Every structure is written in C-alpha cells, then in structure tokens.
Amino acid sequence: MGEANIDVELLDEIFQKTITSVEESKEKIFDISENARQESTRISVELEHLKREVEKVIGQTDQLEFTAKRARQRLAHVSHNFHKFSEIEIREAYEEASKIQIELTLSRDKELQLRHRRDELERRLRTILDTIQKAETLMTHVSVVLNYLNGDLQKVGQALKSAQNHQQLGFKIIQAQEEERKRVAREIHDGPAQSMANVALRSEIVERMLNQNRIDEAKTELRLLKELTRASLTDVRKIIFDLRPMALDDLGLVPTLRKYIEDFQNRHGIETKLAVSGSDQRIPGAIEVAVFRLIQESLTNVAKHSEAQQVEIRLEIKPQVIHFRIVDDGVGFENGTKGERPQFGLMGMKERTKLLQGKMRIDSTIGKGTTVRFSIPLEGKWADKPSRPIETDR
Numbered sequence: 001m002g003e004a005n006i007d008v009e010l011l012d013e014i015f016q017k018t019i020t021s022v023e024e025s026k027e028k029i030f031d032i033s034e035n036a037r038q039e040s041t042r043i044s045v046e047l048e049h050l051k052r053e054v055e056k057v058i059g060q061t062d063q064l065e066f067t068a069k070r071a072r073q074r075l076a077h078v079s080h081n082f083h084k085f086s087e088i089e090i091r092e093a094y095e096e097a098s099k100i101q102i103e104l105t106l107s108r109d110k111e112l113q114l115r116h117r118r119d120e121l122e123r124r125l126r127t128i129l130d131t132i133q134k135a136e137t138l139m140t141h142v143s144v145v146l147n148y149l150n151g152d153l154q155k156v157g158q159a160l161k162s163a164q165n166h167q168q169l170g171f172k173i174i175q176a177q178e179e180e181r182k183r184v185a186r187e188i189h190d191g192p193a194q195s196m197a198n199v200a201l202r203s204e205i206v207e208r209m210l211n212q213n214r215i216d217e218a219k220t221e222l223r224l225l226k227e228l229t230r231a232s233l234t235d236v237r238k239i240i241f242d243l244r245p246m247a248l249d250d251l252g253l254v255p256t257l258r259k260y261i262e263d264f265q266n267r268h269g270i271e272t273k274l275a276v277s278g279s280d281q282r283i284p285g286a287i288e289v290a291v292f293r294l295i296q297e298s299l300t301n302v303a304k305h306s307e308a309q310q311v312e313i314r315l316e317i318k319p320q321v322i323h324f325r326i327v328d329d330g331v332g333f334e335n336g337t338k339g340e341r342p343q344f345g346l347m348g349m350k351e352r353t354k355l356l357q358g359k360m361r362i363d364s365t366i367g368k369g370t371t372v373r374f375s376i377p378l379e380g381k382w383a384d385k386p387s388r389p390i391e392t393d394r
Contacts, residue, residue: 026142030139033135040128045201057111064104071097094100199228253288268303271310278317287376290356291324297327297349298372306330306370325373332364
C-alpha cells in the first residue's frame with residue numbers, strides 16, 4: 001500500500017510539471033499568434049495604401065505614354081519637314097519628346113518598384129496568415145491536451161481503476177468543446193474582427209479625405225462604412241444565435257425552430273417543412289436546447305452533403321419522451337458509412353444523444369435520401385427544470 005501511494009504521488013508530481021510546461025508552451029504559441037496577427041493587420045493596411053498608389057501610378061504612366069506618343073509624332077513630323085520649321089522649333093520638339101520620354105521611363109520604373117513591393121507584401125501576408133492558422137491549430141491541440149491533463153488524468157488513483165472507455169469519452173468531449181471554441185473564434189476572426197479592422201481602415205481613409213476637403217468622396221466612404229457596420233452587426237447576431245438562441249428562452253422550441261427553418265430555406269434554397277404533434281406539456285429547458293442543436297446539426301449536414309431539394313422535420317411530444325426525425329430527398333450514402341466524408345458531426349450528435357440517455361438512428365440509401373431519427377426521454381435529472389408549454393400543429 002505504501003509503495004502504491006508513493007507511485008501516485010510521483011505520478012501527480014510528473015503531471016503537475018507536465019501541465020506547467022504545456023501551459024508555458026501554450027502562452028508562447030499564443031504570443032506568436034498575436035504577434036503574427038498584429039503584423040498581418042499592419043501589412044494589410046500598408047498593402048491597401050500601396051494598391052491605391054499602384055493604381056495612381058498606372059494612370060499616370062498611361063497618360064505619359066499617350067503624351068509621349070504625341071510628342072514622338074510631333075518630332076517625326078518636324079524632322080521630316082525640317083525645312084518648314086525654324087531651328088528653335090526643331091530643338092523644342094526634340095527637347096519636349098526627350099523630357100516626356102524621361103518622365104515616362106521614371107514612371108515605369110516607379111510602377112515596377114511598387115508592383116514588386118506589392119507582390120512582396122502579398123507573399124508576406126500569405127505566409128503570416130499561414131503561420132496564424134498553424135498556430136491556432138496547434139493551440140487547439142495543446143488545449144485538448146491541457147484540459148485532459150487538468151481533468152481526468154489528475155485523478156490518477158481513480159483513472160487507474162476506471163475503464164479505458166471513460167478516458168476516450170472524456171477526450172472526445174473535450175475535443176468537441178475545443179473544436180466548438182475554435183469554430184466560434186474563427187467565425188469572430190473571419191467576420192466581425194475583419195470587419196472592424198476594415199472599419200478602422202476606412203475611417204482613416206475618410207479622415208484623410210476630410211483633411212483634403214474631398215467631401216463627396218468622404219460621403220461615399222461613409223455610406224460604405226455604414227453598410228459594413230450593419231453587416232458586422234448581422235454577423236455578431238448570427239454568432240450569438242449559434243451559441244445560444246435567445247428565442248428558446250423567450251418563445252420556446254417550436255417558434256425558434258420555425259424561425260431557424262425560415263432562415264435555413266432562405267440561405268440554402270432547400271424547401272423545409274416542420275410538423276409538430278403530441279401533448280401540450282412543458283419541455284425541460286435542457287431538452288429544448290438539445291433538440292434544437294440536434295436538428296440544427298442535421299440540417300447543416302443536409303446543406304453540406306445531401307444535395308437535397310426538400311427536407312421534412314417531424315416532432316412528436318409524448319408524456320415521457322420526445323421523438324423527432326429529419327428526412328431529406330438527397331443523394332444518400334451507404335448505411336453505416338460516409339465514404340471519405342468526415343464523421344465528426346455525426347459523432348458529436350451521437351455523443352450528445354447518449355449523454356441525454358436517448359437514441360439516434362440513421363437510415364440512408366444511395367439515391368433515395370437519408371432519415372435521422374432521435375428519441376430523447378423527458379424524465380430524469382432534467383424533469384425539475386421545465387420550460388414553457390410546447391406549441392403544436394393541430
């Protein structure tokens with residue numbers, strides 16, 4: 001017994017040192033990511049200004065080429081008919097053509113330098129964005145390991161006695177949480193964060209226009225800025241809805257589903273119907289969220305993979321259980337397989353259903369669509385937290 005206690009203490013000490021090392025590595029990776037993100041923002045601003053300068057120089061070069069062509073034509077005419085022109089006129093024609101040619105050469109050189117600088121910045125930006133993506137992926141992996149170390153593995157004595165399946169399930173849950181956090185972080189980064197950076201850039205442009213008394217151009221930029229801000233607000237609201245639809249608390253499951261289905265139809269062009277039947281009993285809040293998420297994930301899979309034209313959702317509420325199914329007329333797949341398609345979404349749905357002590361079944365045939373069935377019990381630890389009465393179709 002004494003030796004066993006010593007072994008556990010040693011393992012705990014090793015885990016603590018490992019956790020400290022992993023946390024330090026995570027901080028360093030985060031610093032690299034943030035520094036790269038700041039550099040990408042700086043380069044993006046510089047690149048935007050440089051592109052405008054390139055366009056300006058290209059316009060000047062085109063104008064100089066036209067002027068140089070006219071000057072050469074004038075010089076050729078004078079040279080061909082030199083007896084009709086004085087020596088001063090001939091010299092002026094030659095000097096004018098030479099001057100414009102020099103200006104054209106300088107303008108071309110400047111354009112070439114700006115293009116090279118622009119291409120260099122674009123290459124640097126791509127490299128930095130690739131670094132950011134790799135850092136984010138590494139952060140996700142490190143976070144999974146860190147959460148795993150901070151969770152089940154710290155209870156070494158219990159872990160040594162528990163089944164290996166519990167560890168695997170815990171790891172899957174942590175991985176799902178980290179993937180969800182990564183998804184939200186990427187949506188914020190690719191949506192509102194980029195929009196805010198663009199807002200800052202356009203604000204700076206408007207400020208310069210106002211300083212140069214370019215009022216009309218400034219008004220145009222302000223209109224674009226207003227549209228961009230509205231689009232950013234829409235993105236933020238969408239992210240909030242994906243995290244937790246507030247309508248669930250205010251309206252309940254069915255009205256929230258109807259609103260989501262309407263948005264789903266408009267976004268993907270897939271005809272979607274909802275049929276509700278059963279009792280008017282109150283639904284526990286945790287079950288409402290779970291049912292909504294399972295239907296949401298199912299519709300996401302339909303939109304991504306099924307090539308369906310129609311989807312039907314049937315929801316049946318009974319005193320002790322809620323049944324629902326999602327039926328599409330898409331391409332289907334061989335039952336039990338998804339070919340080369342990632343199964344992470346289906347795995348997450350199965351894990352969520354299992355945690356609620358429910359059942360999930362998938363029936364699919366190639367060319368004949370897919371049906372996903374769920375059964376979630378309404379009794380148990382959620383029964384003491386009822387939600388509002390269900391709205392049914394009579």
